[in-house]
Amino acid sequence: MAADLGFDPYLVPAVDGVAYGLLVFVAASGLVLCFGVADILNLAHGTLYAIGGYTAAALLDGGWSSLVLALAVGVAAATTAGALVAVLLTRAARRNHLTQALLTFGLALVGGSLLVSAFGPDQPPVRVPAALDGSVVIAGHRYAAYRLVFIGVAALIAGLLHLAVRRTRAGMLVRAAVDDAEMVAVLGVNPARVRVGVLAAAGALAGVAGVLGAPIIGPGPGTADVVLLLSLVVVVLGGLGSMGGTLLAALAVGQIQTLGVALAPSAAPFLLFAAMAAVLAVRARGLATARRAA
Amino acid sequence: MPRALRALRRGITAVVLVGLVLAPSAVDDYTVALLARTLALGLVAVSVALLTGVAGLPTLGQTAPYAAGAYASVVVGGQLSDVGLVHLGVAAAAGAALAAATVPLVVSARGVVVLMITLAVGELVVTIVGRWRSVTGGTDGLAGIPPVRPLWGLPVLATDRARYLYALVVVAVLVGVVLLVLRTRVGLLLRAGRDDEARLRASGHRVALHVAGVHVAAGAVAGAAGSLLVVAQQYVSPADFGFDTSALLLLAVVIGGTWSVGGALIGAAIVIASRDWLFGVLPGQAPLVLGLAFVATVYLLPGAGHRPPAVRGRLLPPALTRRPVPDRPSPTGVRA
Amino acid sequence: MTPLLSAHGVTVRYGSLAALDGVDLRLELGQRHALIGPNGAGKTTLLDVLGGRTRPAAGRVRLAGRDVTRLGPAARARRGVNRIHQRPAGWPTLTVRENVLVAALPRAAPTRRWWPGGARRAAARTTGAMLERVGLAGLGGTLAGHLAHGQRRQLEIAMALAGRPRVLLLDEPAAGLSAVEVEWLVEFLRVLPRSVAVLLVEHRLDLVYALSDTVTVLRDGRTLATGTPAEIRAAEPVRQAYAEGVA
Incomplete structure (x- = not known):
């Protein structure tokens, strides 16, 4: 009988952690792209997620077709917003890291306040498709069906992302750019176009995460900050630029945020902090040489 | 610098100082309290300028030692004594300790990586502050903090005016100390490191030590500012240290000219005043206008483009700053 | 007598290519020593190893008898090994x-x-x-x-x-200088006090012969010959190496 096992009460949080972690991964992978390929810290990344989330809240009505529609609209909107960020960055006269941070933060403020004025200051409810609205029983526990399906879908997205980075021409460019931006410039690819493409792709990923993840990290005035922080922590933990590392880090953060909270409710933020400190302290040297030599 | 320009700058500094001293008698209590709070934030901006401008290490995380200083001065300082100087010391020590704890994270990172790490650290500290209810009062914050006396034997700071003047004196002294230290070789070494770290290392300098030192020093300054904030508003909550505060500080430093410690103070005053004014005039739309102001600043900021790169590591997009490709591949085991 | 700065069997590999292959070098107190050789012979790599920028895959570097192989550029500069780079910037x-x-x-x-x-x-x-x-x-x-x-x-x-160096590592100091500036440089190095030893990498053989007491010829990461300028000038293998390198 499953209930006799010692870890049993923690099974649900652990599965939740996987869903949460995969969601954060999809959101964070966009940030990895921005940072690794275009050397941009996009502080508006959380806002792109929120765009997806609000779209889901507005369009989902419990049917499958509305989910498809929300996905299409949300991804399109977030992609456009990402491209807009890139265009504005290109137009800014001096694109150093400070102005990047200021500009993208300003855009996050603007975007956030536009979203609040359009959708209201409350957290809107999100209706998942009726077929997934119930719960299923796993190992003697009831568990939300949507989250289980989400785990499958997010894993699929992660797999597709891996394939795209490994097998396609664009993916090869991305990897080349992470290794050596100069090489890409030599190949005759316009860096401004690369920036637009990368930020649009990052926006698309954030949009997908926002729409599908709306029932898990729902849209609201604080969503953008939460998603940005979690993505940042995950990107830093994952080794700044490696997709595999980011996935592992996201899964770990998911467990800390769910299982960690269940085991030691007040220690979760400390755990995040400690994990980041430990990883960075261990990797500091390797990281530094990698980035500085670049 | 031409002599006329220097004289002009001295004149402006004197006028501003006199204006700051006389300000409380010209405006109402509410504005005086706002000014005192702005002074505290200005001091944090000075610590940001120290890292971002002087040492070339851009940061979004100075709210972390700022918060540590504020809470330490309430929780620890409040138990030790009611003397402001003691609170300042405790707060500075807390800020320095937090900065020292994060040194391993930032000491070998540069450029956009520092921005990411410091932002993550700052946000995590605020999250911790919000969750650690037993000590920090959680998101409700700590209210009803008793007033302090500046030194042993002096009366407690009972009025907004007194608290403002206390903050003014502390900020003036600390900024003076920072400026004085920057005029010694410390300032030279930090600026040299901002220009070219590898060259500094080749001369035999311990660059990691400089970076760690300036981090801890900036942490101490931000921590002291935390104590001032507590004195100024007699209330502290995680909302004082949010992500938007970090961004405002960075904006203040950029407006102030990045390199200049005094400019950071003025930039902070401008930014905070505009924000408070905006929130008064346009209650609902303030974030929107503030966001547009950020964007506009980036587009309109004059002058700074003529200056040489001010950030260690990669400043411009990689393709622009890369030196010519070295004519040989990197050997295994090369030191960066 | 212990040499001031010495390399023993220094090997540096870039992937499968050996940039330096078991190179030995001795620099005495106050000595003027030059490194010459065709492009890609490993001259700059050897300076990198001596200055602490590159850690060799094998071999040791000693400074006044003390093993400094594992020390970085900063630590070596503090012990008196200073380098002048090809691209001057400050x-x-x-x-x-x-x-x-x-x-x-x-x-x-x-x-x-x-x-x-x-x-x-x-x-x-x-x-x-x-x-x-x-x-x-x-x-x-x-x-x-x-x-x-x-x-x-x-x-x-x-x-x-x-x-206050004990050893000055000069990497092509005449590169990009005008004739007048080169003249100044030669004169300056000639009157430099003998408390400083100089290791010079230079393409222009006239400068090398004018400035150095001894010369080492590198080729393909190996020491081809070491001797006085007169001996090196006369040595047939050196001429050959240069003829091939230039061709």
């Missing part, structure tokens, strides 16, 4: 005088190092003399970023000497 936002001062600090008297205001007093004394020596005395207040190429070379030399 710190562009510091003045010329400040550049020399910062370069002098690691080996300066520790008592005065952190005293407020001491920076400018010390600058007036030590760095003033150093700038006089390299001919930049009138430019002490100029930002290094505003100097011409030749002046930056002079500044780099002043900076290296301000670090």
Whole structure:
């Protein structure tokens, strides 16, 4: 009988952690792209997620077709917003890291306040498709069906992302750019176009995460900050630029945020902090040489 | 610098100082309290300028030692004594300790990586502050903090005016100390490191030590500012240290000219005043206008483009700053 | 006698290619030694190894008998090994005088190092003399970023000497200099006190023969010959190596 096992009460949080972690991964992978390929810290990344989330809240009505529609609209909107960020960055006269941070933060403020004025200051409810609205029983526990399906879908997205980075021409460019931006410039690819493409792709990923993840990290005035922080922590933990590392880090953060909270409710933020400190302290040297030599 | 320009700058500094001293008698209590709070934030901006401008290490995380200083001065300082100087010391020590704890994270990172790490650290500290209810009062914050006396034997700071003047004196002294230290070789070494770290290392300098030192020093300054904030508003909550505060500080430093410690103070005053004014005039739309102001600043900021790169590591997009490709591949085991 | 700086069986590999393959080198106190050889012979790599920028895959580097193989550039500079790079730059936002001062600090008297205001007093004394020596005395207040190429070379030399080196590693110091500037450089190095040993990498053989007591010829990462300029000039294998390298 499953209930006799010692870890049993923690099974649900652990599965939740996987869903949460995969969601954060999809959101964070966009940030990895921005940072690794275009050397941009996009502080508006959380806002792109929120765009997806609000779209889901507005369009989902419990049917499958509305989910498809929300996905299409949300991804399109977030992609456009990402491209807009890139265009504005290109137009800014001096694109150093400070102005990047200021500009993208300003855009996050603007975007956030536009979203609040359009959708209201409350957290809107999100209706998942009726077929997934119930719960299923796993190992003697009831568990939300949507989250289980989400785990499958997010894993699929992660797999597709891996394939795209490994097998396609664009993916090869991305990897080349992470290794050596100069090489890409030599190949005759316009860096401004690369920036637009990368930020649009990052926006698309954030949009997908926002729409599908709306029932898990729902849209609201604080969503953008939460998603940005979690993505940042995950990107830093994952080794700044490696997709595999980011996935592992996201899964770990998911467990800390769910299982960690269940085991030691007040220690979760400390755990995040400690994990980041430990990883960075261990990797500091390797990281530094990698980035500085670049 | 031409002599006329220097004289002009001295004149402006004197006028501003006199204006700051006389300000409380010209405006109402509410504005005086706002000014005192702005002074505290200005001091944090000075610590940001120290890292971002002087040492070339851009940061979004100075709210972390700022918060540590504020809470330490309430929780620890409040138990030790009611003397402001003691609170300042405790707060500075807390800020320095937090900065020292994060040194391993930032000491070998540069450029956009520092921005990411410091932002993550700052946000995590605020999250911790919000969750650690037993000590920090959680998101409700700590209210009803008793007033302090500046030194042993002096009366407690009972009025907004007194608290403002206390903050003014502390900020003036600390900024003076920072400026004085920057005029010694410390300032030279930090600026040299901002220009070219590898060259500094080749001369035999311990660059990691400089970076760690300036981090801890900036942490101490931000921590002291935390104590001032507590004195100024007699209330502290995680909302004082949010992500938007970090961004405002960075904006203040950029407006102030990045390199200049005094400019950071003025930039902070401008930014905070505009924000408070905006929130008064346009209650609902303030974030929107503030966001547009950020964007506009980036587009309109004059002058700074003529200056040489001010950030260690990669400043411009990689393709622009890369030196010519070295004519040989990197050997295994090369030191960066 | 223990040599001042020596390399023993130094090997550096870039992937499968050996840039240096078991190279030995001895530099005595105050000696002027030159490294020559065709492009890709490993001259700059050897300087990198001696200066601490590159850690060799095999072999040891000793400074006055002490093993310094594992020390980085900063630690070696503090022990008196200073290098002048091919691309002279200094710190562009510091003045010329400040550049020399910062370069002098690691080996300066520790008592005065952190005293407020001491920076400018010390600058007036030590760095003033150093700038006089390299001919930049009138430019002490100029930002290094505003100097011409030749002046930056002079500044780099002043900076290296301000670090009170026992060994000066010079990587093609004449590169990019005008004829007049090269003349100045040769004269300057000729009168440099013998308390400083010099290891010179240079393409121009006339400079090498004019300045050095001994010469080592490198080719394909190996030592081909070591001897006095006269011996090297006469050695047939060296001529051959150069003929092939140039061709």
